[in-house]
Amino acid sequence: MSTYQVIELTIVGLSIVFSVLALTALMISLIKKVxxxxxxxxxxxxxxxxxxxxxxxxxxxxxxxAAVAAIVGKRKHSIRKIKLLRRNKNTWSLxxxxxxxxxxxxxxxxxx
Numbered sequence: 001m002s003t004y005q006v007i008e009l010t011i012v013g014l015s016i017v018f019s020v021l022a023l024t025a026l027m028i029s030l031i032k033k034v035x036x037x038x039x040x041x042x043x044x045x046x047x048x049x050x051x052x053x054x055x056x057x058x059x060x061x062x063x064x065x066a067a068v069a070a071i072v073g074k075r076k077h078s079i080r081k082i083k084l085l086r087r088n089k090n091t092w093s094l095x096x097x098x099x100x101x102x103x104x105x106x107x108x109x110x111x112x
């Protein structure tokens with residue numbers, strides 16, 4: 001192989017490598033733009049859902065009643081009030097709420 005052929009082969013090889021790198025960079029930038037569009041759409045959808053007022057229709061009440069019945073079993077129980085709790089970003093209030101809920105343990109033996 002002559003020196004001219006070696007230089008030509010090196011140039012062709014480097015050209016191919018840099019072309020593939022350029023195509024890869026282009027694909028990554030296109031994927032990033034598409035992903036940014038999807039993130040914007042998701043934010044808009046979340047904002048629309050947050051603005052929507054939650055409802056307590058009959059189906060929701062039935063589902064909650066069934067869940068309570070499944071937990072307490074055959075013991076007599078009644079649901080007095082169903083109250084929607086807004087998501088609170090305060091970690092301390094969430095920890096306190098979990099502590100209070102955990103203190104109301106229900107034993108599975110059926111006794112009081």
